[in-house]
Amino acid sequence: DIMLTQSPATLSVTPGESISLSCRASQSISTNLHWYQQKPNESPRVLIKYASQTISGIPSRFSGSGSGTDFTLNINRVEPEDFSVYYCQQSNSWPLTFGSGTKLEIK
Amino acid sequence: EVQLVESGGGLVQPGRSLKLSCAASGFTFSNYYMAWVRQAPKKGLEWVATISTSGSRTYYPDSVKGRFTISRDNAKSSLYLQMNSLKSEDTATYYCARHGPKLGADWYFDFWGPGTMVTVSS
Numbered sequence: 001d002i003m004l005t006q007s008p009a010t011l012s013v014t015p016g017e018s019i020s021l022s023c024r025a026s027q028s029i030s031t032n033l034h035w036y037q038q039k040p041n042e043s044p045r046v047l048i049k050y051a052s053q054t055i056s057g058i059p060s061r062f063s064g065s066g067s068g069t070d071f072t073l074n075i076n077r078v079e080p081e082d083f084s085v086y087y088c089q090q091s092n093s094w095p096l097t098f099g100s101g102t103k104l105e106i107k
Numbered sequence: 108e109v110q111l112v113e114s115g116g117g118l119v120q121p122g123r124s125l126k127l128s129c130a131a132s133g134f135t136f137s138n139y140y141m142a143w144v145r146q147a148p149k150k151g152l153e154w155v156a157t158i159s160t161s162g163s164r165t166y167y168p169d170s171v172k173g174r175f176t177i178s179r180d181n182a183k184s185s186l187y188l189q190m191n192s193l194k195s196e197d198t199a200t201y202y203c204a205r206h207g208p209k210l211g212a213d214w215y216f217d218f219w220g221p222g223t224m225v226t227v228s229s
Contacts, residue, residue: 043219049217
């Protein structure tokens with residue numbers, strides 16, 4: 001199984017800061033990596049597909065990059081509504097797996 | 108508007124069975140691969156099962172293979188998860204999710220239902 005390691009586990013930031021979240025795969029997964037946001041008591045929603053492809057309706061401050069084993073989710077100037085948990089997911093091979101998540105909290 | 112609504116969760120004893128349902132609307136259900144993803148309390152996400160558009164192909168992780176069965180009824184736009192031999196570690200919120208639009212190739216989840224809670228306890 002492909003393991004995804006997300007770091008940091010928790011990130012404390014001030015609204016307006018720009019940040020990067022990391023997701024590292026245990027083996028190369030090309031660009032078969034997707035990012036989700038989960039707000040408290042809500043279901044997840046997809047933010048970025050295939051490492052860097054945008055999703056309709058997602059604010060442009062969210063962007064993704066990476067390939068192979070190292071991936072990054074960038075949030076340009078964090079807004080108050082962005083404080084959530086972020087998960088990465090790989091679709092390169094079965095079983096589909098998720099990272100353990102990064103919690104973005106207000107400093 | 109795409110809608111996925113799960114039902115069937117509840118409290119069940121270890122070793123017993125439970126069947127979850129997901130009612131889909133707002134899109135052509137028969138054109139999409141569908142899936143179940145679960146989340147244990149205060150934990151991360153775990154993919155549980157995927158089914159092809161016709162139902163002829165199914166995929167499971169080892170953690171549920173042989174115990175869970177995913178199925179669908181395209182005429183009713185409904186997805187199901189039959190869970191047998193339930194264990195305490197199956198306690199979770201179960202989400203119905205739609206795979207991306209490229210048939211047999213888009214293994215991310217583009218829409219999710221609100222989830223239904225399953226508690227396995229004596």
